[in-house]
Each structure stands twice: as structure tokens, then as C-alpha cells.
Amino acid sequence: MSKVAFITGVTGQDGAYLSEFLLKKGYEVHGLKRRSSLFNTDRIDHLYQDPHVDHRNFYLHYGDMTDSTNLIRLIKEIQPDEIYNLAAMSHVAVSFEIPEYTGNADGLGTLRILDAVRLLGLEKKTRIYQASTSELYGKVQEVPQSETTPFYPRSPYAVAKMYAYWITVNYREAYNMYACNGILFNHESPIRGETFVTRKITRAVSRIALGLQDKFYLGNLDAQRDWGHAKDYVRMMWMILQADEAEDWVIATGKTTRIRDFVHMSFAEVGIELEFKGEGEAEKAYVVKCNNPEYQIEIGKEVLAVDPRYFRPTEVELLIGDASKAKNKLGWECKYDLNDLIKDMMTSDLKLMKKEQFLDQSGYNTMNYYE
Numbered sequence: 029m030s031k032v033a034f035i036t037g038v039t040g041q042d043g044a045y046l047s048e049f050l051l052k053k054g055y056e057v058h059g060l061k062r063r064s065s066l067f068n069t070d071r072i073d074h075l076y077q078d079p080h081v082d083h084r085n086f087y088l089h090y091g092d093m094t095d096s097t098n099l100i101r102l103i104k105e106i107q108p109d110e111i112y113n114l115a116a117m118s119h120v121a122v123s124f125e126i127p128e129y130t131g132n133a134d135g136l137g138t139l140r141i142l143d144a145v146r147l148l149g150l151e152k153k154t155r156i157y158q159a160s161t162s163e164l165y166g167k168v169q170e171v172p173q174s175e176t177t178p179f180y181p182r183s184p185y186a187v188a189k190m191y192a193y194w195i196t197v198n199y200r201e202a203y204n205m206y207a208c209n210g211i212l213f214n215h216e217s218p219i220r221g222e223t224f225v226t227r228k229i230t231r232a233v234s235r236i237a238l239g240l241q242d243k244f245y246l247g248n249l250d251a252q253r254d255w256g257h258a259k260d261y262v263r264m265m266w267m268i269l270q271a272d273e274a275e276d277w278v279i280a281t282g283k284t285t286r287i288r289d290f291v292h293m294s295f296a297e298v299g300i301e302l303e304f305k306g307e308g309e310a311e312k313a314y315v316v317k318c319n320n321p322e323y324q325i326e327i328g329k330e331v332l333a334v335d336p337r338y339f340r341p342t343e344v345e346l347l348i349g350d351a352s353k354a355k356n357k358l359g360w361e362c363k364y365d366l367n368d369l370i371k372d373m374m375t376s377d378l379k380l381m382k383k384e385q386f387l388d389q390s391g392y393n394t395m396n397y398y399e
């Protein structure tokens with residue numbers, strides 16, 4: 029009998045990679061997807077199976093983290109061996125705009141999953157992975173950050189995730205459930221949401237190199253993040269649920285990089301060298317050299333400016349994780365470093381933008397919305 033997994037947030041970056049990973053391992057995978065007015069399954073369309081054929085191993089169910097009865101009914105039907113609770117309003121800046129919804133989906137949503145398992149008497153059968161986050165560390169208390177570093181959340185998102193973290197620990201201790209927090213540091217990929225900073229950069233750099241866009245805008249260029257590749261991190265989610273004991277785990281690369289250096293490195297992938305001038309809100313980046321004749325870009329061109337509208341009311345300035353526990357006890361290691369990650373993202377975005385360039389040159393309107 030194959031194991032059965034239920035993934036909330038299946039249409040997101042991690043949900044898509046985790047589905048691929050578990051299907052390869054022979055799991056039957058069930059995913060929770062939201063109803064939307066447009067198709068929202070781009071990232072998992074290659075896994076889709078026609079519901080009219082027999083012997084499927086990938087199923088999608090409509091649902092929402094804010095709907096308890098929906099979650100109880102689905103978990104009752106699916107009887108999962110493992111639940112990966114990845115669904116969340118995951119954008120830190122947006123959580124300042126929709127704090128109540130964020131608390132409901134990200135905080136109470138986690139309670140709904142845990143309580144559904146308890147209510148259905150599945151405590152002994154079902155193992156639960158909770159997508160916790162390095163955002164819990166927030167205002168720097170200690171570096172590098174490990175499982176014992178105190179939390180100091182700095183956004184409605186992080187506060188909601190802090191509730192989710194502790195309710196997971198509480199259900200483990202109160203009801204002897206196998207429930208774990210993976211405290212994952214930032215992880216990115218070619219299918220990262222377009223409004224997170226890494227993907228915003230790799231998309232904009234590709235468009236600028238191909239002449240589809242002149243410049244782009246960012247907020248805080250000095251924040252530092254510990255960036256890994258999502259493929260490495262979903263493998264770890266699975267490893268966490270295979271451990272003998274239910275525990276909480278930090279997953280990180282142990283290296284941190286400033287946003288401005290991610291910008292430099294992404295432009296370097298297309299042979300463009302930049303110089304940053306000015307300070308704070310007046311800071312801008314200009315092209316100083318182009319080593320790749322494929323890209324016709326003017327020397328001295330301004331390609332990046334700071335826009336304070338991307339500043340956050342409270343910022344997380346420095347994240348750098350210590351994943352020694354996961355390395356020593358679970359044998360986890362990253363296959364990708366930051367250079368590999370940027371190469372992967374730039375290769376993919378250049379390919380996508382070349383399609384856009386073709387449409388543009390053929391007289392069709394292409395994307396004109398930037399966030």
C-alpha cells in the first residue's frame with residue numbers, strides 16, 4: 029500500500045515541488061486548492077491527471093484554510109498518513125494590508141488542521157508538518173538563528189505563524205500527536221511567486237537585458253537573507269516526518285546575502301556590471317559594463333531605483349540560520365548554493381522573457397503590471 033499525503037497550499041511553490049517529490053516516492057498525493065476565477069494550477073499542471081481515468085495517484089480538492097468543516101470532511105475522506113500544512117497568505121508586506129485574514133488563514137488555519145486530526149481520532153495515524161518560518165526570529169536576538177533562538181516577530185504574517193508554531197507544539201505535547209515545525213529560511217526557485225524579491229529581480233533583469241523594460245524599483249536593499257533552493261527544502265519537509273521523534277527543525281544554508289548583492293549577481297548572469305550611487309531613498313543602480321554582445325544595453329543606463337513604497341512598517345534586517353541539528357540528526361544537506369539558485373532562476377526567466385519578446389515583436393501586448 030502506498031502512503032497517502034495531504035498537502036495544503038499545493039498550488040504554491042513548495043506545494044508543487046513537494047507533490048513532484050512525493051509522487052516520485054510512490055505516494056498517493058491529495059492537494060487542497062482554492063477556488064479562483066482564473067485557473068490557479070500553473071505550477072502543478074504537469075502533474076494533473078484526468079479524473080475520468082482509473083488508478084490515479086494525484087487528486088485535487090477544493091477547500092480553504094478558513095473553512096473548518098471543509099478541512100474536517102477532506103481529512104476524514106483522505107485518511108492521510110502525512111499532512112503537509114503549506115497553505116498560507118505568505119507575503120510579509122501584504123500581511124500589513126490584510127492582517128486579520130492573515131491571522132485567520134495562517135494562524136487559526138493551522139489549529140483547524142490539528143484539531144480536525146484530533147476530532148477524527150487520527151492522532152496515532154497522521155503525522156503533521158507545519159510550515160514555520162525564519163520570520164519568527166524577526167528583530168535580531170542572536171546570530172546565527174537556531175531552534176533555541178528566541179522569537180521576536182515583526183509582521184502580522186510572522187505573528188500569525190508564531191501562533192501556528194506554538195499550537196503545533198501544544199498539540200504535540202497535549203495529545204501526543206506527531207506534529208513538527210520546519211523553521212525554514214527563505215527558499216526560492218524558478219517558480220517562486222513573482223512578487224518576492226528574488227523572482228522580482230530575476231524577472232526584471234531578464235526583461236531589461238532583452239530590452240522589454242527600462243528599469244525596476246525595489247525597497248530595502250540592505251536586508252540580508254539566507255536563501256536556499258526550494259527543491260532542497262521540500263526534501264527536508266519529508267525527512268522531518270520520517271524521523272523517529274516529532275521535533276522542530278531549522279533548515280537554512282548558513283550563509284546570508286544582501287538584496288543589493290543578489291541584484292549584482294543576477295545582472296552578472298547576463299554579463300552586465302552595475303554601480304550603485306546615492307543613499308537611502310535616492311539610491312540608484314547604473315550599467316557600467318556589458319560583457320555580452322547578445323544584450324544591447326547602453327552604458328550609464330539607470331536600471332534600478334529605490335521606491336519607499338516597498339519599505340515595510342517593521343523590517344527583518346538579518347536572517348542567517350544554523351541548521352546543524354538537521355544536518356547532524358537527519359543527514360540533511362543542500363545540493364544547491366546561491367550561485368546555482370540564481371543561475372537556475374535566470375535561465376528560466378530568460379527563457380520565459382524570450383517568449384514575451386517574440387510576442388512583443390509580433391505586435392501582441394505583453395505583461396505591463398509590475399509589483
Ligand code: NDP
Binds near residue numbers: 113118133161211
Ligand atoms: P506560496 O505563496 O507560493 O504558496 C502558498 C499556497 O497557499 C498557495 O497554494 C495558495 O493558494 C495557498 N493558500 C493561501 N491562502 C490559502 C487559504 N486561505 N486556503 C487555502 N490555501 C491557501 O508559498 P510557498 O510555497 O513559498 O511557501 C509554502 C509555505 O511555507 C507557506 O506557509 C509559507 O508561509 C511558508 N514558508 C515559506 C518560505 C519560503 O521562503 N518560500 C520560508 C518559510 C516558510 P493560491 O495558489 O490559490 O494563492
Ligand code: GDR
Binds near residue numbers: 119215223
Ligand atoms: P520575506 O521575502 O519577506 O523574507 O518572506 P521577500 O522576498 O518578500 O523579501 C525579502 C527582503 O527583500 C526586501 N525587499 C523587497 N521585498 C519584496 N517582496 N519586494 C521588493 O520590492 C523589495 N525590495 C526589498 C524586503 O524588505 C525583505 O527584507 C519570505 C516569504 O516566503 C515568507 O512566506 C517566508 O516565511 C520568509 O520568506 C522566510
